[in-house]
Amino acid sequence: MILEKVKKLLAEHLDMDESEITEETTFEDLGIDSLDTVEILMELEEEFGIEFKMDEGKKSVGDLVKYISSKKE
Amino acid sequence: MSFKIIGTGSYVPEHIVTNDDLASIVDTSDEWITQRVGVHERRVSVNETAADLAYKAALNALSESGVKPTELDLIIAASISGETLCPTVAGFVQSKLGATCPAFDINSACSGFLFALDVAAGFYARGNVKKALIIGAERLSKIIDWKDRSTCVIFGDGAGAVVTDAGDNYLSSKICTKGGSDVIEIPSFSGSSPFYESPGKSPYIFMQGQETFKFAVNAMTEDVKEVVSKANLSLDDIKYFIPHQANIRIIQFASKKLGIPIDKFVVNIEKYGNTSAASVPMALDQINKSGNLNRGDLLALSAFGGGLSSAASIIRW
Numbered sequence: 001m002i003l004e005k006v007k008k009l010l011a012e013h014l015d016m017d018e019s020e021i022t023e024e025t026t027f028e029d030l031g032i033d034s035l036d037t038v039e040i041l042m043e044l045e046e047e048f049g050i051e052f053k054m055d056e057g058k059k060s061v062g063d064l065v066k067y068i069s070s071k072k073e
Numbered sequence: 074m075s076f077k078i079i080g081t082g083s084y085v086p087e088h089i090v091t092n093d094d095l096a097s098i099v100d101t102s103d104e105w106i107t108q109r110v111g112v113h114e115r116r117v118s119v120n121e122t123a124a125d126l127a128y129k130a131a132l133n134a135l136s137e138s139g140v141k142p143t144e145l146d147l148i149i150a151a152s153i154s155g156e157t158l159c160p161t162v163a164g165f166v167q168s169k170l171g172a173t174c175p176a177f178d179i180n181s182a183c184s185g186f187l188f189a190l191d192v193a194a195g196f197y198a199r200g201n202v203k204k205a206l207i208i209g210a211e212r213l214s215k216i217i218d219w220k221d222r223s224t225c226v227i228f229g230d231g232a233g234a235v236v237t238d239a240g241d242n243y244l245s246s247k248i249c250t251k252g253g254s255d256v257i258e259i260p261s262f263s264g265s266s267p268f269y270e271s272p273g274k275s276p277y278i279f280m281q282g283q284e285t286f287k288f289a290v291n292a293m294t295e296d297v298k299e300v301v302s303k304a305n306l307s308l309d310d311i312k313y314f315i316p317h318q319a320n321i322r323i324i325q326f327a328s329k330k331l332g333i334p335i336d337k338f339v340v341n342i343e344k345y346g347n348t349s350a351a352s353v354p355m356a357l358d359q360i361n362k363s364g365n366l367n368r369g370d371l372l373a374l375s376a377f378g379g380g381l382s383s384a385a386s387i388i389r390w
Contacts, residue, residue, distance in 0.1 A: 033108070034109075035109060035282075035283070035286055035320075035322045037283070038283045038286045038287055039322075039326050042287055042290065042326075051347060053284075056282035069164055
């Protein structure tokens with residue numbers, strides 16, 4: 001399940017509880033800066049074996065899940 | 074046959090520019106710069122050129138090595154911010170030192186010093202040189218857009234140098250170029266030809282921060298692993314990792330990805346900012362002069378930046 005994996009990775013990276021993260025959670029909600037975002041995208045790249053463009057607008061956990069699903073199909 | 078390093082040196086201009094100083098020029102803050110880049114202050118030249126900085130770092134390295142300028146067989150300078158394209162930074166240093174050997178510059182942006190070491194290794198492999206002086210020197214303040222808060226807070230001026238002698242302490246290396254990228258770009262003066270029709274670009278450092286970060290971390294982790302393995306070593310054998318001081322966050326994330334404790338990385342970005350080709354030899358000089366290096370210690374050098382380019386090498390002290 002992509003959402004679960006993304007939540008787990010975010011929670012680990014940001015040292016927070018998975019239950020605090022939902023599909024609607026945005027990067028802004030998480031209080032992370034642009035470099036944290038790259039770190040997380042790079043970890044997701046490794047986890048899912050895909051490649052992100054760093055300039056694409058992904059603002060929420062749901063956006064990430066959608067993007068990863070489209071790449072995995 | 075390769076080389077061994079028998080002297081290191083560095084030099085930075087006296088003038089210190091703090092984050093608070095920058096906050097009075099552009100819309101930024103000490104907190105933002107410290108968190109995103111890890112720089113607290115940087116040196117900015119008020120009257121010295123990159124070649125002046127190179128000369129002073131060279132004197133410093135020669136003095137430790139005990140080598141006289143007239144004994145030098147080769148001078149290579151890595152720089153992207155010399156005051157003149159010709160004469161070169163290395164040529165200026167040669168003349169100021171009173172050396173007579175061949176001297177030339179190479180440009181591979183922030184990876185320049187490591188490219189220069191590898192070029193020097195080629196001269197040693199051919200048995201053409203005994204004593205060489207290899208320098209990284211930058212006056213990046215010259216090519217910074219001081220109105221661009223995303224770049225002007227990162228960079229600083231400085232120079233570092235090493236003197237080498239024939240030996241077998243350059244154990245492995247990798248130099249890598251991914252040409253044609255616009256992730257980092259420094260356009261040069263476009264001239265005033267009445268025939269040239271393309272519009273000129275502003276001659277300052279332009280950088281896509283996130284793409285640069287990703288390239289840097291990947292390059293550093295892959296290059297370091299590769300040169301360690303080429304030298305038949307493991308990461309645990311390395312006493313110090315000397316990375317290009319681009320951004321503390323790059324060093325921290327690479328340390329995490331490599332599984333190497335951050336205290337094995339030589340870091341001085343908080344004091345000097347990113348000095349491009351000068352950062353690795355400056356950090357090497359710092360760890361050498363600190364007295365924490367013993368003969369036989371293994372060092373991993375790693376740099377990455379514009380080009381895009383990256384390089385790494387393993388050196389036995």
